[in-house]
Amino acid sequence: xxxxxxxxxxxxxxxxxxxxxxxxxxxxxxxxxxxxxxxxxxxxxxxxxxxxxxxxxxxxxxxxxxxxxxxxxxxxxxxxxxxxxxxxxxxxxxxxxxxxxxxxxxxxxxxxxxxxxxxxxxxxxxxxxxxxxxxxxxxxxxxxxx
Numbered sequence: 831x832x833x834x835x836x837x838x839x840x841x842x843x844x845x846x847x848x849x850x851x852x853x854x855x856x857x858x859x860x861x862x863x864x865x866x867x868x869x870x871x872x873x874x875x876x877x878x879x880x881x882x883x884x885x886x887x888x889x890x891x892x893x894x895x896x897x898x899x900x901x902x903x904x905x906x907x908x909x910x911x912x913x914x915x916x917x918x919x920x921x922x923x924x925x926x927x928x929x930x931x932x933x934x935x936x937x938x939x940x941x942x943x944x945x946x947x948x949x950x951x952x953x954x955x956x957x958x959x960x961x962x963x964x965x966x967x968x969x970x971x972x973x974x975x976x
Contacts, residue, residue, distance in 0.1 A: 834909040836928050838882060839936070840864035842902045846886075848895045856891040860884050860898070862906060862928075883927040884908075890930060897935060905934040 843861040850856050862884050867877045884906060886894050898904065908930035917923050 836906070836908050836910055838862060838864055838904075838906045838928065840882070840904065840906075842898055842900055842904060843881065845900045846894050846898055848891060855888060856895070858886040858891040858894040858898075860894070862904065883925065884930055885911075885927050886930045886933070890933060893933070902935065903937040905936055906930050907932040 840862040843863050846858045846860040848856060848858050862882045863879050864882065865877050865879045867875060870876050906928065908928045910926060911929050912924060912926045914922055914924045
C-alpha cells in the first residue's frame with residue numbers, strides 16, 4: 831500500500847491567483863511558507879523557511895478566493911504532485927506542488943475574514959467532496975508551472 835499525504839501549517843505568501851478553466855472549473859494557486867527554528871552550536875537562533883506551491887480546485891478554490899489573503903495562517907491537507915511541461919523554448923520543466931483536499935483557516939477573525947476565529951477548533955474548515963477524483967481534474971492549458 832502507498833500513501834501520499836501532506837499536512838502543513840503555514841502562512842500564505844501571496845494573495846491567491848484564481849483562474850477558471852474553459853469548462854468554468856475554478857482553480858486557485860498560492861504559496862505557503864512553513865518555518866522551523868533551532869539553536870545552533872554557537873547559541874544563535876536559526877529559522878529555516880520552506881515554500882510550498884499549493885493548488886486548490888473547485889469548491890475549495892471558491893473558499894480560497896473569498897477568504898484567503900496574503901499572511902493568513904492555514905492548515906492544509908493534501909497530496910504531493912510533481913508534473914512536467916515544455917516551456918516556450920522547448921526545455922523540459924518540472925514543478926512540485928501540494929494539491930489540497932482540505933484546509934482550515936487559523937488565526938484571529940480579523941486576520942482571515944469572517945470564517946476564522948481565535949480558536950482553531952472553531953475556525954473555518956473545508957474539504958473537497960468525498961467522491962471528488964482530483965487525479966482526473968484537468969491540467970491548466972498554458973505552459974506556466976502554476
